[in-house]
Each structure stands twice: as structure tokens, then as C-alpha cells.
Amino acid sequence: xxxxRRAADRIPPGLRRPxxxxxxxxxxxxxxxxxxxxxxxxxxxxxxxxxxxxxxxESASRLIFGAQALGMAALVRVPxxxxxxxxxxxxxxxxxxxxxxxxxVDQAVAAVRGMTFAPRGxxxxxATSRAGRWGTSPVDDYLAAGxxxxxxxxxxxxDGLDQAERLLDVEGLTAVFVGxxxxxxxxxxxxxSERITVAVARLVATATExxxxxxxxxxxxxxxxxxxxxxxxxxxVSNDATMxxxxxxxxGRAVRTALDRR
Numbered sequence: 001x002x003x004x005r006r007a008a009d010r011i012p013p014g015l016r017r018p019x020x021x022x023x024x025x026x027x028x029x030x031x032x033x034x035x036x037x038x039x040x041x042x043x044x045x046x047x048x049x050x051x052x053x054x055x056x057x058e059s060a061s062r063l064i065f066g067a068q069a070l071g072m073a074a075l076v077r078v079p080x081x082x083x084x085x086x087x088x089x090x091x092x093x094x095x096x097x098x099x100x101x102x103x104x105v106d107q108a109v110a111a112v113r114g115m116t117f118a119p120r121g122x123x124x125x126x127a128t129s130r131a132g133r134w135g136t137s138p139v140d141d142y143l144a145a146g147x148x149x150x151x152x153x154x155x156x157x158x159d160g161l162d163q164a165e166r167l168l169d170v171e172g173l174t175a176v177f178v179g180x181x182x183x184x185x186x187x188x189x190x191x192x193s194e195r196i197t198v199a200v201a202r203l204v205a206t207a208t209e210x211x212x213x214x215x216x217x218x219x220x221x222x223x224x225x226x227x228x229x230x231x232x233x234x235x236x237v238s239n240d241a242t243m244x245x246x247x248x249x250x251x252g253r254a255v256r257t258a259l260d261r262r
Contacts, residue, residue, distance in 0.1 A: 020228065023043065023224060024043055024073075026047050026238075027047065028239050030063070032062070036066070038240060039072055045075065048060045048063045050077060051078065057089070057092075060076055061093075064089075064094050075096040078097060081100070086115050090115060095150055097115055097149070098153075099111040101179075102167070104159075108153050108167050109170055112151050125139075131145060152173075152175035154176075156179035156181075156182035156183050158199065161200065173212070175212055177217075178215070184196070204231040207233075214231070217236035220238075224237050
């Protein structure tokens with residue numbers, strides 16, 4: 001059994017469940033109240049989005065804590081490939097990290113090393129952080145938990161898809177994510193074009209062969225079902241700001257209509 005397959009078997013429950021893909025959403029709002037409402041609504045995991053929101057490190061740390069306290073797995077999408085936040089987010093207790101815009105094996109190796117303890121990687125010892133229960137847990141437990149984090153690359157262009165087998169063979173990688181928005185924008189091809197559908201299907205199949213969870217993001221329940229049919233094992237559906245925005249807009253329209261009919 002490969003290291004990647006062993007790691008995939010340790011994915012937090014929020015990213016895998018028998019019989020159906022796990023579903024979650026992006027978090028862009030720094031509020032524990034909306035996080036609690038998402039947990040009550042049945043979302044199984046969240047990804048705190050530092051790439052496309054104004055959230056910062058302190059807000060991310062509180063959201064990680066809140067999501068886990070509510071029974072959801074808590075991942076974070078970092079803003080770029082620099083690696084600057086990997087150490088601090090993992091020591092804040094994140095269940096895993098999504099690294100955006102990975103286009104080469106060298107980039108994937110660097111990102112994985114930033115999430116892996118020495119000597120196999122570059123992550124330093126921080127056992128007095130939240131991930132080490134502020135120094136109250138045995139160091140061995142802190143190190144073992146560090147081995148279990150989700151190290152996920154986002155593939156968002158055709159070059160990355162064409163290198164799927166090489167990227168997914170990077171030692172220590174434990175999940176992969178297809179960013180369809182950037183993929184269609186960078187390629188200037190529609191999502192249902194043959195070039196994209198064939199490449200995405202090959203990536204999903206390659207991940208499945210290696211026992212690696214493969215995720216994507218969609219906007220609706222119908223699209224989530226379609227993604228499940230494609231073989232995706234975890235699916236991001238909408239985001240907190242958009243969901244609450246649509247709900248508020250729908251209620252606002254309904255109220256105006258009701259009052260105008262008086």
C-alpha cells in the first residue's frame with residue numbers, strides 16, 4: 001500500500017462517507033453564527049477561503065475551531081502557492097489545506113513539503129499550538145496528527161490536467177481538487193467541451209486508482225448530483241455568502257410583492 005493510499009484512508013469523516021460523496025461549502029464570512037447554521041443544515045465539511053475573500057489568519061483560526069466544534073471537518077484554501085501560511089494554519093488545527101493553481105510537479109512537491117514534518121518535509125515543530133493542544137498533548141500525538149492532514153492540490157488548467165498521473169504520484173499528496181472555473185477561463189473552453197470532459201474524467205479515474213479523494217465545486221444540488229455521477233468523492237456546493245445572499249434576496253422580493261398587492 002502506498003503512502004498516498006494510507007493517507008487517503010485517514011481522511012477526516014467529513015470528507016468521506018459510505019455510498020455518496022461528502023458535501024461542503026466555501027466559507028467567506030467571519031461569523032460563527034452562519035457557520036453554525038451550515039452545520040445545522042447538514043453540511044459535512046467547510047473550506048475557509050483565503051484566496052477569494054478578505055478573511056485573515058485570525059478569522060480562519062476561529063472558523064477552524066468553530067467548524068470542528070460543530071462536527072464539521074475544517075479545511076483552508078490558502079491565497080497562493082507561496083507556502084507562507086501553511087505552518088500557522090496547520091498549527092491552528094486545520095484538518096487540511098487546499099493549494100490553488102498548481103501547474104507542475106515541482107509546485108506540488110513544494111506545497112506537500114510545506115505541510116509535512118521534517119525530515120520528509122519543511123514543516124517545523126509547533127507542539128505548543130492549538131494542534132498540540134497548546135502543549136498539553138504528547139508530542140508524538142501532535143506529530144501523528146500532522147501526518148494525517150489533508151494535503152490537497154487544486155488543478156485549474158489544461159497543463160495540470162495533462163500531467164495528472166505525475167502530479168498524483170507526488171509523495172505525501174492526499175487529495176486533489178479540480179477548479180472548473182479557472183479551468184474554463186484559462187482554456188477558453190466550455191466545461192462540456194470534449195477536451196475538458198476527457199481530461200477531467202482521466203484525472204478522476206487516476207485519483208480513484210490511487211485511492212485519493214477527488215473534489216470539485218458546483219453551484220447547485222443538481223450540479224452536485226452530476227459531479228457525483230462523474231466520480232467526484234467530495235463536492236463543494238456554493239458558499240456561505242452566496243447562499244445567504246440568495247435567501248435574503250428571495251425573501252426581499254417576496255415581501256415587496258406581498259406588500260405591493262395590498
